[in-house]
Amino acid sequence: MVPLSWYLIVAAALFCIGLYGVLARRNAIGILMAVELMLNAVNINLLAFWRYLTPAHMTGQVFALVVLAVAAAEAAVGLALIVAIYRTRDTVNVEEVDLMKL
């Protein structure tokens, strides 16, 4: 039987890889893909905890389902934003989208 901590460590590794992608990518779509990795890591955690700590309860499953739905919504809105930015600024490079700086 695989110990719980293995799953958690794999999830943490996946999360950090995703974090690296979010921090280092110049391309907005690349960032979005990295965010999906992070969300997957979260779901691994949720399901692992469900399996090992409270297999009789539904909370972990429901939570994972919610995260899944949020990930889908995030992808849809994020890609729409990217398309809109691409159309107006002709780039998806986040370094050129720095309107936060006055």
Place this chain on the structure above:
Amino acid sequence: MAQAIFIILSLFTLGCALVVVTNRNLFHSALYLAFVFIGVAGLYFMLQAEFFAGIQVLIYVGAILTLIIFAIMLSRDLMNPNVRGFNRQWWAAAIVAGLLFLALAVVLVRAPWPAAPAGEPSPAFIAELGQALVSPAYVLPFEVVSILLLAALVGSILIARER
């Protein structure tokens, strides 16, 4: 046996994930992302969450990834490997991500986890999950999520619409 499968599966998943974030060609990244999703689905399978393994493949590979590939193909220059793919802080990002992983690993290893699962999931847990979603306990989050999806649907059409 299970442990060996787990290790192989995890290494495969993490390796593909590394390719996703380091490959310069975004299209290749997207293909590797599919492998990551499938690997994660395998992990779910090992966790006896077969239902999630299924919808992981359906939603992530079937829907989200297709969407991403569409977006990649719609924008020019993205598949060109000569464009610089990473910003100037990529090495700092790598250090921070690595450090964070180390710290998390230390915390996770030191925490006292139960050695074995607290029990077996019910054989009919998919039916139970379905009932739980519309039970008083979870019906509100369930409805909120449906509203969120609707809002995302309307919002993304509105944002991406040609003016």
Place this chain on the structure above:
Amino acid sequence: MLNLTWLIPVFPFLSFVLIVLFTNPNKKLSSGIAIGSVAVSWVLSWGVFFQSIAGHIGMGEEAFRLHVPWLPTGTEWFPMGVNVDPLSAIMLFMVPFVCLMIFIYSVGYMHGDPRYSRFFAYISLFACGMLGLVVADNLLMLFIFWEIMGLCSYLLIGFWFEKPSAMKAGLKAFLTTRVGDAFMLAGMLLLYSQTGELTFAHIFAPETLEKLAHTQVNLGFLGSLPWASLLAMLIFGGAVGKSAQFPLHVWLPDAMEGPTPVSALIHAATMVSAGVYLVARCFPLFTAVEAGPQLGLVAFIGAFTALFASTIAVAQDDIKRVLAYSTISQLGYMIAALGIGAYVAAVFHLITHAFFKALLFLGSGSVIHGSGTQDMMEMGGLRKHMPITFATFLVGTFALAGVPPFAGFWSKDEILADAFHQFTELGAASWPFFVWLFLTLAAFLTAFYMGRQIFLTFYGESRRPHAHAHESPKSMTYPLIVLAVFAALLGFAGVPEEFPVLGHLLGNPFHHFVGHGFPATPLNGLVMLISVAMALGGLFVAWLVYGRNPLKEGQPDPLIQALGPVYTVLRRKYYFDELYQATFIRLALWLSEVCFAFDNKWVVDPLVNLAGKAGVALSNLGGWFDRTFVDGAVNGVAAVVGWMGGALRQTQTGRVQNYLLAAALAVFVLLVISVVV
């Protein structure tokens, strides 16, 4: 009908939503929806009111309650519901009706305003707040509606936000009442922590009150007092803010920057009386401890405010400001009445005051609409041009001044009689004596400034060249007439039973309905004579000063000569605005400037120059910071390796990824700290 009580606040809210979302571009439809919704609420409310009179709700019986579970508190559900007892029934008689009159009036007054629909949306939301507050069955709901009204008040005072003064007035109202609300919230939380309940029926149950009255709370060096007293005083803080009592009265006169229907609706008739309603609603809590400090405080604040505000009103020239100070003063009457335990008299005055003060404000709005100015010194002679406005305004004036048999006479006299009655029982060294004295003096001043207003506005000749005053449209004058009827006749609902002929004939239905369990105030001919003398005397003195020889154009106010420096003090409202400016506001500004300078010494260099302007004290302070912190920081920073400097430079890039990197680093650091420690 009672089962539909919960619908009363719902209709105005629906109207707000409809106007904001759908009908904003269509002005006629928007005002139609608003008026229709409040009319429905009005019909429902009067249905509830008459049914509760017929069914004798609360005459020794339980109040009507209807509630559903609302918030889970962990162990049980916090209920949300409506509560109809005589107090809320009588408020339901007054509030929607006055609202309806003012909504109708607004059609004429706001005609042609570019934000006409928005105005109706706001006042609909306000009506929802006030009606919800009246029917709320627990303190939390009451507080929510209370804050909705605060928001509407802010939005409506600053309705003409192009005017900087209106914007500032809105802000001032919001911040000043917030001081009171903070006390109220604290009181509410403590009450909840003590009893675990906020539902009126439960917190005012005898055993709960008994418990609150007999447990002491230790306040450190301030000594200790019963919980009931402390809670009552904290909740009273909210009433002080909302009802503009001293020392939080400063916002109400400035609130007159808003459109006049708003002044009438919010800042005269209904919202400001919410404070009084709150005290009346929590009256069992206030009287839980016999002779505690809370009632003395309430009585003192009320009586002092009544006199204090009426003196200021004497020296104001703006027609709406006079009425604003008059409102503060009349609210002081009600608060003082509650402070001496004259519950019925206070509620009676609350109701009659709402009618005649709404009438006076709408009348003043009509005057402003017709003459184009707010300065009474520029008016004069309007009697001929605006006969309906004049007649109704006169009725309002008589009611406010307390001339028999208008409504204000009966309600004001009941307060005075109650105070006098208690003072004869307790002796001259008691609260009731001061209350009676202050309120009687205030009655004289009230009659005087109202007389002054009448003579300056309507008599004599116009003091403004090229004035073309005209009567207002029918949508404005009809509400005036209706309100005038109420201002004249409503007092007969509360004529003391011992009063010759009338008392026997009418039987004081008000007391029987609202005041069950309270002994009726005995009729006192002497008090009645004194108050009539005060009212007529005040009007007579006003006639001597302003009526006998009407002011000519450019002639100064004769009071300036007669009162000398006192006039200046009154005119400047005892310098309270200046005092607050010099203390609280200066302190707050100073504190924020210190923080501002501190911040910018660290981060952005060019702003150092700006900080330098903050004065010598600040520079010294800044210099001290410079030597101790900045130098140390500079040396410290120099020691850190290059990428740290690079990263710090990058914090100003505006790129999200840089910020995110910092966030991830911070998470790592926190994690390490949590592991190590």
